[in-house]
Amino acid sequence: MPEWLDVAVRSLLFIIVLYLITKIIGKRQIAQLSFFEYVTGITIGSIAAEICVSPNIAIPNGLISTVIWGLIPLLAGYLGMKSKTVRDLIEGKSTVLIKDGKVLEENLKKEKYTIDELLALLRKKDIFKVADVEFAVLETDGNLNALLKKEHQPVTPKDLKMKMPPVKETQTVIMDGRILDDPLRTSGKTRSWLHGELDKLGVTLENVFIGQIDYYGELTVDLYDDKIQVPSPQERPLLLASLKKCQADLELYTLQTDSIPSKKMYQLNAERLSRIIKNTGEFLQ
Structure with missing residues (x-):
């Protein structure tokens, strides 16, 4: 066999082989490498590269070595899933670097990080002042997670006692001019609804690069x-405008009518609409 063909086949x-090993190990090997996995990955790649270009190394021997390193x-x-001790030994432990706005210098030196x-x-993490940090920990994968002090955390709807609707996943329904x-x-939703929305926007399906709901x-x-x-x-702004118009009409009827029961009815419903607008106005703008 010519040398170039041997290299191509190898x-x-x-x-x-590497693709199968990666699929068996799982996505975590790619997304969050621990030090141990990092070394293993480099070694497997080095073995595979050496075997591909070295005709002197027998393919079965290379396969055995690659599979063993892949199984490690x-x-x-x-074993790490079964025992925390083994997990700590293999992956290491997270290290606190900042506590109560103060850098823990000994832990910083231990992890060989500079200030x-x-x-x-x-x-x-969009944090520019150490004193604003309540707690910061260096994870085993090298990422830093930090918690700001309460007074420096962004205000959430819960802090304002606002009720928010559950957020559903955005769905990509058109890609490259084709419906998914x-x-x-x-x-x-249905295809007929989708075509109707495209007509409202004045665009054709073929001209849509990506469409999302x-x-x-x-x-x-x-x-x-x-x-x-x-x-x-414009559906939500139009709905909000319609609610406000309806409330204004009810208040106008309250002022125009001479009937006491009708006046109370109009006023009661105007107040109900006012509460609805107050509770839903943030979502309809």
Whole structure:
């Protein structure tokens, strides 16, 4: 067999082997590498690369070595799930770097981080002042998680005693000018509804690069032709305007009628609408 063909066959074979090993190990190997997994991944890649370009190494021997190194993180992960001691030994422990707005210098030295590196990690979290941090911990995968002090945390609807509707996942229902039926069914909409919404926006399906239905049930689209301006959905603002108009009409009827029962009825319903507008106004704007 020519040398170039031997290298090609070896390369294709080990691409398949590495793909299968990665699928067996799982997505965590890619998303959150521990130090142990990082070393294992580099070693597997080095073995595969060496076998691909070294005809002197027998393919079966390379396969055995690659499979063994591939099974090591799988076995380590299994043992780690069964025992916290093993998990701490393999993956390590998280380290507190900031507590009560004060940097713990000993822990910083232990992890071999400089203050500049710590400040850079904080800036990635949009934190620019150490004194604002209540608690910051360096995770085993090298990421820094930080909790701001209460007075520096962003205000949430719960802090304002506001009730918020449950947020549903945004569904991508059009991609490259084609309708995706599964996300469309998940959103509870039909093709006829979708075509109707596209007609309202004045666009054709073929010109839609991506279309999504948000948690309000509204369709937003991005077109291939960036020069075309697509109007924003108006259902919620129109509904809010209709509620306000209805409330104003009821208040007007209250002033115009001479009937005491009718006046009370109009006033009562106007107050009910006022409460509805107050509770839903944030969602309908």
